[in-house]
Amino acid sequence: MLIPLLYLVVRALEADVSESLDLILRRRNLMLFLNTLLLTLGVLLTTSLIALPMAWITTRTRIKGKAVLTLLGVLPLAIPGYVLAYALLGLSGTDGTLARIFGLELPRLSGYWGALTAISLYTFPYLFLNLRSGLLGLDPAYEEVARSLGYRPLRIFFEVVLPQLRPAYYAGALIIGLYVLGDFGAVSLMRFETFSYAIYLQYEASYDRLYAAWLALMLLCMTGFVLLMEYRLLKGLFFHRTGSGSKRYPELYDLGNWYYPSWAFIILIVFAAVILPVTTVLFWMLDAGDSGIWSGIGGSLYDSFRASAPAALLAAALAVPLAYLGVRYPSRTTKGMERMAYLGYATPPLALALALIFFTLSSAPALYQTLTLLILAYTLHFMAEALGPVRSSMYQISPRMEEAARSLGYRRFRAFWNTTLPMLRGGIIASVAFVFLSAMKELPITFLxxxxxxxxxxxxxxxxxxxxxxxxxxxxxxVILVFSSLFVGLLFAKEWKQ
Amino acid sequence: MSQTEPLLEVDDISKSFDEKVGNVVDQVRFTVNNNEIFALLGPSGCGKTTTLRIIAGLEHADSGIVKLAGRMLCSPDKSVPPEQRGIGLVFQEYALFPHLSVLNNVIFGLKAIPKPYREEKAVEILCMMGLRDHLHRNPHELSGGQQQRVALARAIAPMPKMIMFDEPFSNLDAVLRQSTRDEVRALLKKAGMGALLVTHDQEEALSFADRIAVMNEGRIEQIGSPEEVYYRPRTQFVAQFLGRTNLISAEADGEYAKTEFGNVKLDRPAHGKVLLSIRPEHLTLVGAEDGTPLSESGEVVTKDFKGHDITYRVRIRTRECLVHTDNMLNYEAGARVIVSPLDKAVVLEDIEQTEEIPDYHDIL
Known part of the structure; x- marks a missing residue:
């Protein structure tokens, strides 16, 4: 995992000092940095404004249809950022869907606001899900104590509930932050120049590999900074339930006059994030009639499949030993190995792809531009997604199972094969499914x-x-929407089971 | 029995997980005879489970040896892997394989016999355990007691030389615990199998085992029959861990020692300062007559009526003691009584009492 990233540094340092300085100190870099930063902050702010009220409404109020509302809150994940960007573009403007159906001509969203809208509407469910489980996990005793000390509900929310939600918020914000830094589809379609988009332009249009390597390094630095900040913020933040005994549920609030506005708020968001893009896609498709737009779909589906399926199997196969060692033999080494998997996830996809290109060109040219390399890249990038489900089912299997098998005469590996492995089945299937579906809709790595x-x-x-x-x-x-809906279905099933 | 070779020999095993903490198991040595049920009894963290895991081969001892029926299982330079030791294991949480039916859980361990005979053998043993109607159930569909029996059937079926239990009954409720214990004991005796039981429940050890080793902080403090360790504890720890007791510092003079309740006969001659243990049921009460001097009588502080018996707390001068009587003796709080011993007091190896008497904690 680290080796390809090192190649990025090697490649970047091939230039002599003055040339490098020239590349680093360009004014354009500052612009790219500010653009990337502003987009990240903007998306974080927007998604917070959407996700926090939504999470609160679906957990702490007496609203009806919480399951439906939660599903609606997760659904936008089914519309990948670049599909949403495509839909927003297809919707507005002189020949857009709105203009053609209703004669309503909206100025075409593009640039900063376009990218912000597309990415926010796609990513807010990550924050929503985290805040939701954060809210559900809070010990109601803290709020009850605050009430008994004479605090009013609103103050309790700001002074007791919100501070305790910080770990959940940071976790969700981290995923979104990393996504924005790595996003390429939405920003390129909206033509908003961030680092990722610039890397692509540099690599594809001008074949200036050196500058592309430097841009990727700068993007990696930003990612590293985000990870470091997350680490610093989370350090020492551990909130547990203090009481023992069984779980209690907190008091639910009556929404009163806010009941219908709450529903309306969620439906409006879902309308913008799901219904509009789906309608737009359908509209353009029907509009085209039988002009042969479906002709390439079979081959394309097959191409996606033969890259994603092996990657999913490989990632799950690697996740099993990794999770096993990490859970059963926790040590610095095994922790480090697991961290590598998460690093692969955090690395912006374009930087990862570029690093792999440099790596193969210099040490394994035979791999360059092969399906194998694409599969390896998917595996490296999505390993963390495979690790999660396997790890959590690993935690539920008592080490006593294998010990019992050994006392019954089974050798170490056979004991694992006959007891732990069959019990991991559910986790492994989930891993394969997650990685497969993610790889099906992945854009930047696939592209490069x-x-x-x-x-x-x-x-x-x-x-x-x-x-x-x-x-x-x-x-x-x-077709992408179909696969990503399956992904969301899986995620929702997992969330609802808790 | 002493003529034949013991079934299990554990000699001087020690184990430390962290050098700063010291030995978790410290020079532990005991033997289990053929057809004997042996219990390792001690509070949590005393090293009893680690000892069991060393014998099973799931942990490695730093030093010492373990032999089963004369075969060296582990020594400083050799360790037989757990699958080759021939020791059956029953875990506290049973560890039944959730992906296999009851029948297949038992068949799982029968790999030494030819395939066509496995099912027959498994059915036979499950029927013996009274699980005839549950052969094709999944483990999670069974009650705690039934799961316990499946775990036992699985461990017994391959006919290991010995079987070991780690807190086997602690997940069962009180009523089930007693009956399961009796059944398992009868079964082990019938199968003629040696067993090692690890538990923190003194009542379980006393009623289930033929011999008991009481462990504390990694060391064995005393080994003996249930009666021996209960009636003749050697240390304050053993005396207190096996049940309520009165610990009395006294001045011994040969056969007798002088205590708050007069001269008490000792179980062995001693001289000078001694620490005595007298179980509450070895004391009784006599109503004090009006003329009895205050220094020789005590006052009933509380009376705890439990139906078939009564526990009194009696204050004599500055200290209190517990007296356990049948329900025929009836004194109310405040009554003047004389405490008199029914049996000899046990002279402990400790001379000073090391801490507050924990027996009073649950009353105060």
């Missing part, structure tokens, strides 16, 4: 590492959209 002539779904959506060929992009977007 696809072998020549390889046309997976995500790449097709993007390349048609960037040419404003919205009708041609529609079928691919629709």
């Amino acid at each position: 590492l696809s072998p020549i002539g390889f046309e997976p779904l995500a790449v097709n959506v993007w390349s048609y959209s960037i040419e404003a060929l919205y009708a041609q992009a529609a079928p691919y977007a629709l």
Whole structure:
């Protein structure tokens, strides 16, 4: 994992000092930095404003239909950022969906606001889910104590509940922050220049590999800074329930006059994040009629599949020993190995892909532009997603099981194979599914590492959209939506079980 | 029995997980005879489970040896892996495989016999355990007592030389615990299998085991039959851990020692300062007559009526003692009584009392 990233440094340092300084100190870099930073902060603010009230409404009020509302809150994850960007673009403007159906001509969203809208509407469910489980996990005793000390509900919320939600908030914000830094689809379609977009332009358009390497390094530094900040903020923040005994549920509030506005708020968000894009995709597709836009879909689906499926199996196969060692033999080494997996997830996909390109070109040229390399890249990037479910089912299996098998005459490996492994089945299936579905809709890595002539779904959506060929992009977007809905279904099933 | 070779020999095993903390198991040595049920009894953290895991081969001892039926299982330079030791294990949480049915859990361990005969053998043993109707259930569909029996069946089926239990009955409720204990004991005796039981429950050890080793802070303090360790504890720890007792510092003079309640006969001759243990049921009360001097009588502080018996707390001069009588003797709080011993007091190896008498903690 680290080796490819080191190659990025090696490649960047190949230039002589004055040339490097020239590349680093460009004014453009400052602009890219500010753009990336502003977009990250803007998305964090927007998603917080959406996710916090939503999480509170679905956990702490007496609103009806909480399951439906929660599902609605997760649903936007089914519309990947670049599909949403595509939909926003296809919706507005002179020849957009709105103009053609209602004669309503909205100025086309683009640049900062376009990217902000697309990414926020796609990513806020990550924060919503984290805040939700944070709220559900709070010990109601703290609030009851505050009430008995004479605090009013609103003050309790700000002075007791919110501070305790910090770990959940940081966890959600981290995912979103990393996503914004790594996003390439939405910013490129909206033509808003962040580091990721600039790396692509540099790499693809001008073949200036050196500057691309430097840009990737700068982006990595920003990512490192975000991780460090998360670590610093979370340090020493441990909130547990203090009481023993069984779980109690907190008091639920009556929304009163706010009941219908609450529903309306959630529906409005879901309308913008889900219904509008889906309608737009369908509209463009119907609009095209039988002009042969479906012709490439089979091959494209097959390409996506033969890269994603092996990656999913490989990631799950690697996750099993990793989770086993991490849970059963916790030590600095095994912790470090698990961290590597998370580092692969945190590394912006374009930087990862670029690092892998430099690495293979210099040490294994035979791998360059092969399906194998793409599969390896997916595995490195999505390993963390595979690790999660396997780890949590690992935690539920008592080490006594294997010890019992050993006392019954089974050798170490056979004992594992016959007891722990079959019990891990659920976790392994979830891992395979998560990685498979994520890889199906992944754009930046796929884009940079696809072998020549390889046309997976995500790449097709993007390349048609960037040419404003919205009708041609529609079928691919629709298939992507199907796969990402499955992903959301899986996530929701897991969330609801808790 | 002493003529034949013991079934299990544990000689001087020590184990430390962290050098700063010291030995968790410290020079532990005991033997288990053929057909004997042996209990390791001690509070949590005393090293009893680690001892069991060393014998099973799930942990490695730093020093010492373990032999089973004359075969060296572990010594400083050799360790037989757990799967080759031939020791059955029953865990506290049973560790039944959730992905296998009851029948398949038992078949799982029968790999030494040819495949066609495994099922027959497993069914036979499960029927013996009264699980005939549950062969095809999943473990989670069974009650605690039934799970316990499946775990036992699984461990017994391969006919190991010995079977070990780690807190086997602590997950059962009180009523079930007693009956399961009796059943398991009868079964072990019938199978003629040696057993080692690890528990923190003194009542369980006393009623289940043929011999008991009481462990404290990694060391064995005393080994003996249940009667021996209960009636003739050697140390203050053993005396207190096995049940309520009165600890009395006294001045011994040969066969007798002078105490608050007069001269008491000792179980062995001693001289000078001694610490005595007298169980509450070895004391009784006599109503004090009006003329009895205050220094020789005591006052009933509380009376705890429990149906078939009564526990009194009696204050004599500055100290209090517990007296356990049948329900025929009836004194109310405040009554003047004389405490008189029914049996000899036990002279402990400790001379000074090391801490407050914990027996009073649950009253105060």
